[in-house]
């Protein structure tokens with residue numbers, strides 16, 4: 001019998017499964033979670049800075065963490081990118097718990113994250129090319145001089161910075177510096193981009209361009225974005241989900257207009273105090289009708 005049976009179909013190559021599908025869902029996680037923050041606590045001595053935070057950060061969406069000064073936003077960010085360990089609780093990235101990882105495994109896990117620092121944090125003594133090449137020279141030496149050069153020039157072109165490679169950071173506008181910071185963060189092809197206060201200190205027009213840049217980048221590079229922000233206008237434009245942090249706790253989460261109009265009095269007051277009129281701001285929608293990415297980095 002077995003000789004006449006058709007050959008069994010070759011098993012589908014495991015390599016074809018998306019990377020994130022490898023692990024089972026942690027308890028409490030949802031299937032489209034890219035990052036699942038589970039009962040996260042951070043204490044420094046007697047001071048409890050994060051007091052049991054739970055967040056579902058969805059794959060390829062933009063999550064914005066808002067909250068007043070001292071609420072714990074930067075602390076949360078430092079834990080997310082595994083610069084610090086939680087006192088208790090867990091951060092699951094693609095179903096992998098970061099908490100028990102040792103230094104070598106953490107370095108691997110950190111490569112999933114790209115960080116776009118406040119004010120771009122470029123190295124002032126290096127030109128644009130060398131700033132953007134920096135992570136490749138650190139982590140991808142095997143590409144060689146030529147390979148690194150090609151990747152840097154390609155990224156500068158993608159971000160509308162063609163021909164700027166020999167300029168110094170001081171010779172660029174604020175918006176251009178942001179794009180250089182973004183180019184540098186993208187060099188190691190992260191799955192998750194974290195932006196620390198991306199619009200702070202920028203005028204409204206440049207802020208709007210940075211919002212567009214964040215959403216265009218999410219579509220073009222298929223990343224999940226996590227944004228720490230004080231800027232409610234920006235939050236309304238880019239957030240699929242906003243999380244309001246107050247004294248180390250997420251006291252409200254949801255779409256920004258749900259927070260603005262929902263039952264949570266503190267959230268309503270926080271948004272009202274920012275002076276933003278939710279009716280006048282709508283999300284930047286970059287998804288083309290056919291689902292393809294729209295990538296038009298504008299001059300700024």
Ligand SMILES: Nc1ncnc2c1ncn2[C@@H]1O[C@H](COP(=O)(O)OP(=O)(O)OP(=O)(O)O)[C@@H](O)[C@H]1O
Pocket residue numbers: 044047049067068069070071072073074075076
């Ligand atoms: N290493 C530390 N040791 C002790 N306390 C700390 C430490 N880091 C932060 N804190 C405290 O934790 C609280 C939250 O700080 P954090 O920097 O996370 O706030 P934030 O929301 O980023 O504020 P801001 O909007 O002003 O940047 C503050 O009260 C701060 O003093």
Ligand SMILES: [Mg+2]
Pocket residue numbers: 073074075
């Ligand atoms: Mg901070």
